[in-house]
Structure formats: structure tokens, C-alpha cells
Amino acid sequence: MLNRYTKLSNVELIEKCKRDPIDERAWHEFYNRFHRVISRYVYKWSVYYKIGTNSQQGTNGIEDIKQSIFLKLSDDNRKAIKFFRNESENSIFAYLAKMIKYEVINNAKHDSAMKRKAHTISIHESAASSKDENNLEILDFLASSIDSLEYEQDYKDQLEAFRSFIGDKKKNKFWKRDLIIFDLHFIYGLKANEIADIAPLEKKISNKRIANRITELKELLNNLK
Structure with missing residues (x-):
């Protein structure tokens, strides 16, 4: 059988x-x-x-x-x-x-x-549901429409656009580092000190530098939307 x-x-x-x-x-x-x-x-x-x-x-x-x-x-x-x-x-x-x-x-x-x-992450939690302290709306539009295939595709397209922008080797000298920070903060909701603890970065970076880079990425991505 x-x-x-x-x-x-x-x-x-x-x-x-x-x-x-x-x-x-x-x-x-x-x-x-x-x-x-x-x-x-x-x-x-x-x-x-x-x-x-x-x-x-x-x-x-x-x-x-x-x-x-x-x-x-x-x-x-x-x-x-x-x-x-x-x-x-x-x-x-x-x-x-x-x-x-x-x-x-x-x-x-x-x-x-x-x-x-x-706070840890539920496997059922929307990848876009982790709002930061400044109530930035990067990726948040998916949160209210997670069951909609149309909106989910929009989310995936937006996410890919953000990654392509951050990962542009010609324009961003630190693209590898920034992609890791982007994933861990904007997608998985980790804070700067938590990223510093677990991120596979080539060089050790301080919590303050990671926090500053998160702020810089927020500004860049808001302008991209």
C-alpha cells in the first residue's frame, strides 16, 4: 500500500x-x-x-x-x-x-x-508585517492582503525591485552587507543589535553603524517607491 x-x-x-x-x-x-x-x-x-x-x-x-x-x-x-x-x-x-x-x-x-x-517570528507571520518605530510603510501594503495573489505578486515585484536596487554592484560598494541588513531588518524584523549578533558579515560592524545604515536604507527605499 x-x-x-x-x-x-x-x-x-x-x-x-x-x-x-x-x-x-x-x-x-x-x-x-x-x-x-x-x-x-x-x-x-x-x-x-x-x-x-x-x-x-x-x-x-x-x-x-x-x-x-x-x-x-x-x-x-x-x-x-x-x-x-x-x-x-x-x-x-x-x-x-x-x-x-x-x-x-x-x-x-x-x-x-x-x-x-x-520577540521571535511566527512562520505564519507576514514577511511584511514587522512595522518599525517610524511606522515606515516599506512593504507594509501586503499585510492587509496576504491572501490576494494579485497583491502578493505586487509585493514580490516590489521586493525584487528593492533587492535589485540595493544589490547594484556598480552603485553600491557594500551591496552584500546591505542585502543582508535589508533581509534581516525589513523582512524578518530584527533590530540592529540582533543583526550584529547573527549576521554573516565579512567585517564586524557596530550596532550603531547598522542602525544608521537601516535609516539610510529607509530613506533610499522610500524615494524608490
């Missing part, structure tokens, strides 16, 4: 995983099919965001993240998997990569900011 599930396409398998009541055979196949993919994504983002991978503590942390991903896919009546728009054979990989990136950032943020009692 399980062999029938191994022959399902990714789209077909995900649809079975979404159904009520829960199809345990479909979830068994989901685990077998994607656990290596999830492991690779967790390791990739853990290395990127300075979570130790060689120490026993770091290894345990990575295992905890992998377990957390599977729990969040199945918890709350499988909200995370039902939230996924099952559009193509490969779209599940992009969805898992984004979901795992959120979880790894949460983990790194938690480890680096225990004393600050930092």
Missing part, C-alpha cells in the same frame, strides 16, 4: 497531506521524501547564521530545529502545510526553504538575545 504513495507526484502527495482526516501513509511518505531536503536546508541556514555545526551543542540545536519543522508542519491541524499553495512540483522546495529560514533565524535570534527577551 505504501508503494502507491511513493509513486505520487509532489503536488499529489501534498494534497493528500492536507486532507481531513489525516492520512498517516501520506505523511509517512512526506517524511521519507523530504527529510533529507529539510536537513540540508537546516544545515545551510545554520551555517549562514552562525549556529555552530561542529560542537555537540550546535549539533543538538540543528536536530532540534529539524524536529521543530516537522512538528510545525503537523501541529495546529496541519496549518503550515494547508497554508502552502501547491502550485507546482518544485514549489514545495521553495516553501520549505523559506519556512526553515524563519525557524533558523528564530533559533539564532533566541540564542543571541536571551538576556534581551527578544
Whole structure:
């Protein structure tokens, strides 16, 4: 019987995983099919965001993240998997990569900011929902229309325009640094001190310099809109 599930396409398998009541055979196949993919994504983002991978503590942390991903896919009546728009054979990989990136950032943020009692990010939280202290409206237009494909495409187009502008190698000497700061602040809602703790920057930058650069990016992007 399980062999029938191994022959399902990714789209077909995900649809079975979404159904009520829960199809345990479909979830068994989901685990077998994607656990290596999830492991690779967790390791990739853990290395990127300075979570130790060689120490026993770091290894345990990575295992905890992998377990957390599977729990969040199945918890709350499988909200995370039902939230996924099952559009193509490969779209599940992009969805898992984004979901795992959120979880790894949460983990790194938690480890680096225990004393600050930092707020972490829900995997269901809109990427554009983190309003800053100045109530800047960069990316915020998506927050009230997250379920609209038309507005979501507008958001993706705007996001790509911002990234292209910041990442222009000819006009921006520090494009790599600025793209990292852009993602962590404007997309994931991290503050300057949290970015300084976990960002994979080539050179150590002070909290004040990161905060100043965030302000500069706000002005640049507001003028771009």
C-alpha cells in the first residue's frame, strides 16, 4: 500500500497531506521524501547564521530545529502545510526553504538575545508585517492582503525591485552587507543589535553603524517607491 504513495507526484502527495482526516501513509511518505531536503536546508541556514555545526551543542540545536519543522508542519491541524499553495512540483522546495529560514533565524535570534527577551517570528507571520518605530510603510501594503495573489505578486515585484536596487554592484560598494541588513531588518524584523549578533558579515560592524545604515536604507527605499 505504501508503494502507491511513493509513486505520487509532489503536488499529489501534498494534497493528500492536507486532507481531513489525516492520512498517516501520506505523511509517512512526506517524511521519507523530504527529510533529507529539510536537513540540508537546516544545515545551510545554520551555517549562514552562525549556529555552530561542529560542537555537540550546535549539533543538538540543528536536530532540534529539524524536529521543530516537522512538528510545525503537523501541529495546529496541519496549518503550515494547508497554508502552502501547491502550485507546482518544485514549489514545495521553495516553501520549505523559506519556512526553515524563519525557524533558523528564530533559533539564532533566541540564542543571541536571551538576556534581551527578544520577540521571535511566527512562520505564519507576514514577511511584511514587522512595522518599525517610524511606522515606515516599506512593504507594509501586503499585510492587509496576504491572501490576494494579485497583491502578493505586487509585493514580490516590489521586493525584487528593492533587492535589485540595493544589490547594484556598480552603485553600491557594500551591496552584500546591505542585502543582508535589508533581509534581516525589513523582512524578518530584527533590530540592529540582533543583526550584529547573527549576521554573516565579512567585517564586524557596530550596532550603531547598522542602525544608521537601516535609516539610510529607509530613506533610499522610500524615494524608490
